Amino acid sequence: MNKYLIYDIKETFCRYFVVAIHNKMNLTAFTDYLASSDYLRNIENGNLIEISDISVEEGYHSIVGNNIAKDDSFGIYNDAYWCGYCYFELFLMLRKPFSYLFLKLPLEKMLDLYNVYHEMDISQLVDYFHDKEKEETILRLLCKRYRCSINKLSKATGISANTLNKYRSSDQSLYNASFQNIYKISVFFKTPISLFVEEIKI
Numbered sequence: 001m002n003k004y005l006i007y008d009i010k011e012t013f014c015r016y017f018v019v020a021i022h023n024k025m026n027l028t029a030f031t032d033y034l035a036s037s038d039y040l041r042n043i044e045n046g047n048l049i050e051i052s053d054i055s056v057e058e059g060y061h062s063i064v065g066n067n068i069a070k071d072d073s074f075g076i077y078n079d080a081y082w083c084g085y086c087y088f089e090l091f092l093m094l095r096k097p098f099s100y101l102f103l104k105l106p107l108e109k110m111l112d113l114y115n116v117y118h119e120m121d122i123s124q125l126v127d128y129f130h131d132k133e134k135e136e137t138i139l140r141l142l143c144k145r146y147r148c149s150i151n152k153l154s155k156a157t158g159i160s161a162n163t164l165n166k167y168r169s170s171d172q173s174l175y176n177a178s179f180q181n182i183y184k185i186s187v188f189f190k191t192p193i194s195l196f197v198e199e200i201k202i
Contacts, residue, residue, distance in 0.1 A: 005048040006092075013043075014084030015056050016063065017107075018073040021080040023066070027107040030064065035099040036192050037063045044097055044200050079114040083107060089122050090129060095202055099195040103141050104133045138196070139168040142189050157184040172198075 020030040034040060039059060042051045051059070056071045073081075087110070090101050117125050136144070143153065150168065154161040159181050167174040167185075174182075175198040186193045194200075 005052050008052060009043065009048055010085070010088045012054070012056060012059060013088050014081045015071075015073040015076075016060055017080040017084035018076050018078065019056065019060050019068055019071065020064070021111075022073070023068065025064065025066075027111075031102040031107050033064045035097075035102055035195075039063055040098050041192075041194070043091075044194060046202065079111055079118070082114055082118050083110045086110060086117075086122065086125055090126065091200070092202065093122075093126060094129070095199045097192070097194040097197055097200055099192045100138070101129075103138065103145075103195065105129055137168055137171050138174055139164070139185070142185075142191070143168065146189060148189075153185070153188065156188050157181070159184060 016034070017030075021027075039051055039054075039062065042048070054062075056073060057068055060071075061067055087098065087101050090096065090105075091098060094101075113125070113128070117128070142148070143150065150161050150164045153159070154164055157164075163177075163181070167177060167181075174196060177196070182193065182196045186196065
């Protein structure tokens with residue numbers, strides 16, 4: 001990845017968080033929109049040129065569908081900006097999709113970490129994230145978030161409950177699942193299929 005483009009794109013990415021939180025947008029809705037956006041798809045696929053000239057106003061509208069009267073996010077380095085910065089650094093360092101980062105460490109929780117971690121080296125947040133991601137698997141978190149039982153998921157997707165229980169017990173089992181099963185789970189939860197990719201090739 002071009003390091004100069006990365007710097008500019010990271011700055012814009014962080015400012016989206018400032019705008020969303022300043023405009024009192026629901027935090028989960030914001031990261032859901034962001035995770036499903038073409039903007040993040042381009043970043044994850046390394047297509048940086050395509051998004052390098054997009055203004056904050058344009059980009060925010062394309063992501064969440066809302067207009068902002070005035071972009072006053074420039075030069076603001078608050079807790080919202082820090083959250084965006086941390087997610088981007090976690091993406092670069094861990095090569096995990098943004099949808100995974102948002103699921104394992106929701107924005108609401110990331111904001112809570114600001115007072116503790118914002119003056120520390122990013123490596124300490126990485127250590128925290130590694131501990132956090134071991135607590136619950138992807139499928140367990142999705143089922144909890146959408147209040148969905150394995151039996152309900154099995155009926156909706158046609159995947160056996162035994163197979164789903166295996167996916168729920170281990171992220172590695174889910175990563176090794178067939179594309180057909182991954183696709184069905186992704187559609188059911190309306191989540192980007194990138195969530196089920198073990199590592200992004202940066």
